[in-house]
Amino acid sequence: MKLSRLLLSLGFLVVSSIGFAQDIGFYQIDAVELKEVETPSEAYAIFSNSITCESFINNSVVRSNNDRLILADPIDEVGSAVDKIINIGKKVWSIVEAGKPVLGFSSMVATALPLNVKCWDDLAQWEMPQAKRYQVVFKNLYGMNVVVLDYRLTWLYGGNLKGKGKYIGYASVTPVTVSVAWGFSLDAHVAVPTVFNMGTDADPVAGMQVNVTYKVASPLSKIEGGQSFNINAKGELQVLP
Numbered sequence: 402m403k404l405s406r407l408l409l410s411l412g413f414l415v416v417s418s419i420g421f422a423q424d425i426g427f428y429q430i431d432a433v434e435l436k437e438v439e440t441p442s443e444a445y446a447i448f449s450n451s452i453t454c455e456s457f458i459n460n461s462v463v464r465s466n467n468d469r470l471i472l473a474d475p476i477d478e479v480g481s482a483v484d485k486i487i488n489i490g491k492k493v494w495s496i497v498e499a500g501k502p503v504l505g506f507s508s509m510v511a512t513a514l515p516l517n518v519k520c521w522d523d524l525a526q527w528e529m530p531q532a533k534r535y536q537v538v539f540k541n542l543y544g545m546n547v548v549v550l551d552y553r554l555t556w557l558y559g560g561n562l563k564g565k566g567k568y569i570g571y572a573s574v575t576p577v578t579v580s581v582a583w584g585f586s587l588d589a590h591v592a593v594p595t596v597f598n599m600g601t602d603a604d605p606v607a608g609m610q611v612n613v614t615y616k617v618a619s620p621l622s623k624i625e626g627g628q629s630f631n632i633n634a635k636g637e638l639q640v641l642p
Contacts, residue, residue, distance in 0.1 A: 408619040416426040426542040428584060428621040435628060438551065452571060453511060454520035457490070460508035486568065486607050489598045496552060496574060497589040497615075500581040513569035513607035513634070515562050523572030526543040526558035531556055531636045534577060535628070539585075539617050547582040548617050550589060556609075558634045566605040567595075567634035573615055589615040599633055607634040610641075 490512040495503045503509075514521065521527070532555040539548035557570035574591040581587050592612045600606035614627035629641040 408639045410487075425621060427545070427547075428619040429542045430539050430547070430617060430619065430622045430624050431542045431544075432540045433624065433626060434538045434540070436536055436538075438536050452573070454522040456508055457520055457571070459512060466471075486513050486596050486598050486605060488512050488593060488609075489514060489515055490493040490571065491520070491593070493590065493592045495590050496576045496589050496613075497550065497579055498586075499573065500579065500587045500614075502576040502579050509575070509591075510571040510573040511596075511611070512571055513609045513610065515568060518562065521557060521560060521568075523601070524562050524568060524570065525562055527557055527570060528559035528636060531558060531632075531638070533630075535616065535636055537628075539624070543587050545582075546580070547585050547619075548587050549578070550576065550587065550615060552576050552589070552613065553579040553625065554611060554630060554632070554638070556632050558607075558636050560634075565603075566600070566607075567606045568605075569609055569632065569634050571610055572611060572613065572632060577595075585617060587615065589592040589613065608632070 487503065488511050490510045491508075492511065494509040496509075497503060512521070514524070520552045532553055534551070534553045537550045537552075538546050541547050552574055554574050556572035556573070558567070560568050560570055562568070572593070576589070579587065590613075592614070594610055594612065596607060596609045598605045599608040609632050611632060612627060613630075614625070616623070618624075618627045629638040631641060
């Protein structure tokens, strides 16, 4: 009887050890892969049409104590200067929280516009919006895709102010698909730390840095990382190392 109990206990320990080892392999992130995914033009055209100056302005104002509408990011009251490029949109926003995509993407945009311009409708001769789609895949020790983040970077570019300069009307990063295995969590954010003039004072060309950061965690591992992009008013994109 004692021998049987001992063998049973040993068998339980062996099975438990195998199960624990399997858990380690499943929950341990081993590799992160980034690849560009082809995006049909109609896909981001639908997205772009959902972004309007009205929704942008409504989400860019706050009410003061006297109930007067003011810009959330006030612009200097100096005369308009085409060479001064500013972001009057979002600087930071979330695209995934606790493994779920964040809604309300139509107001989550950054801009690179001339000083004292309230929205891209004040400019003319915009090009068709540009878009790039990327997929970040997190693999465990078994090579399984435990977390997949598929997102799209879209920007309206090329508009000018009374024939001068080229600007970025808006830029946004939005989740396309999000897949998170049980036991894992994913949070992802976007930051636009700077907009800048790539041209001259007389003929400005807007540029913008866009950072996409993420954090993936499981009971046995945690990884933080991201990608950085430079986009410009010529419709060009550069993936930064």
